[in-house]
């Protein structure tokens with residue numbers, strides 16, 4: 165009973181300290197005259213503002229059909245008319261002269277805001293990089309322990325180069341050098357840099373995982389007629405995978421966080437859209453807290469999935 | 482090529498094994514085993530018993546000499562070692578069960594993946610084998626939930642699932658608690674009485690006396706001496722008597 169009492173006490177201490185910290189942040193922002201404007205943030209996540217449809221050229225409004233919510237604009241220079249099939253509010257009338265960029269009409273409805281776009285981009289970037297990093301890591305890890313010296317040296321060289329240079333520099337090299345030679349777009353260059361970087365670390369994790377499996381496992385597999393490949397796939401790797409799941413999870417979480425660095429090559433990921441939103445809201449504290457929370461949601465979900473997987477694999481323990 | 486008498490299923494001639502660290506583990510070892518014969522190998526630790534057994538299914542390559550299994554030359558380039566290993570089952574001192582598979586999964590794995598049997602067939606045969614080794618009620622247990630004796634019996638069933646012509650046992654009871662030795666030896670005895678060709682490294686002299694057709698004594702990488710069990714233990718060979726004096 166007493167022990168439970170103590171536990172409760174310490175939990176209360178934890179909560180109190182958190183509240184204290186929150187208050188501290190609030191108080192210190194007061195001391196620098198910061199005005200919190202949380203209400204500005206949601207629209208940058210999901211925007212419900214009507215969106216303008218603008219004229220693509222100088223021209224004349226030929227017709228506005230109020231009933232069907234459609235409109236036709238003819239260009240002064242001739243050519244195809246600009247047709248709006250669906251709008252919610254018209255800003256112009258039939259016969260109006262409009263210039264390029266003039267708002268013609270508005271449409272309602274919710275749209276994905278820049279922060280959510282950033283989140284989606286980060287998710288896509290991390291997911292694709294994760295798949296490639298696992299593939300690269302698996303093959304490099306296998307090459308690292310191969311009997312073939314050429315394979316072994318290639319693997320070692322790759323791993324050492326990647327681990328010995330900063331990711332930021334690798335991203336620049338992938339974008340400006342390799343990207344230019346192979347004509348890669350930003351996203352591909354970013355994915356490639358992240359995959360190659362993370363792959364090197366995963367290779368080491370997989371190598372040590374395989375080497376931690378008792379050699380008797382390989383012998384037993386070979387003694388029942390399996391070839392090297394079958395023994396790897398059905399006996400060694402499943403065991404190694406289970407053993408490497410915790411460090412692998414750490415590496416994949418790092419991948420999500422490292423993906424923020426690709427904003428330097430102008431990929432509008434979560435971090436870059438955060439920067440953009442800050443410059444249009446002048447609410448840096450709110451934006452960066454929101455961005456941090458979104459990264460936490462991503463990394464937290466990944467850790468949760470991996471924990472589930474670990475639990476399922478622990479049936480044989 | 483040597484002419485091989487067709488009733489010898491294993492013919493090992495003048496085997497030399499030198500490990501990369503220059504350890505000379507086998508020195509001019511020759512042994513013939515007939516179909517259905519049970520040969521027991523005894524000898525002090527480090528005498529090359531395991532090494533010799535492992536050369537018979539090429540888990541260890543040999544430095545010199547020839548090995549024929551069922552008239553097939555193991556050292557020939559054209560020999561498919563994986564195919565040959567299907568015919569030579571092996572049971573290890575430390576069981577080496579696949580820990581991520583159940584007892585049933587351990588036995589079925591190779592028939593499924595190597596022999597490409599259907600799941601139904603593989604499962605039916607695995608059931609029969611596990612029943613035969615007395616584990617009908619532990620089919621779905623993982624190795625970590627089985628006793629040493631049970632694990633070793635699963636390992637025997639796993640080897641048998643490939644329908645081998647020869648079974649090699651490397652000290653199958655040495656890692657077991659004494660009360661479990663009997664259950665494993667019983668399975669081995671019943672296998673022997675079914676006519677399986679067996680080469681067994683063991684310190685169980687009782688098993689050697691009772692089941693072996695021939696007992697072989699190894700020391701220092703040499704095959705010192707071989708004899709039928711009734712005469713073997715009474716042999717005046719001084720090296721053998723010194724060894725028996727130590728273990729008995």
Ligand SMILES: Nc1ncnc2c1ncn2[C@@H]1O[C@H](COP(=O)(O)OP(=O)(O)O)[C@@H](O)[C@H]1O
Pocket residue numbers: 500501502504505506524525526527528529530531532533
């Ligand atoms: N993989 C290996 N590399 C180098 N030396 C080995 C290896 N395996 C065994 N040996 C050596 O070979 C000799 C015979 O070993 P082993 O066949 O295991 O003997 P036994 O099974 O009779 O105890 C020993 O001296 C041992 O140290």
Ligand SMILES: [Mg+2]
Pocket residue numbers: 530531532651652
């Ligand atoms: Mg041994």
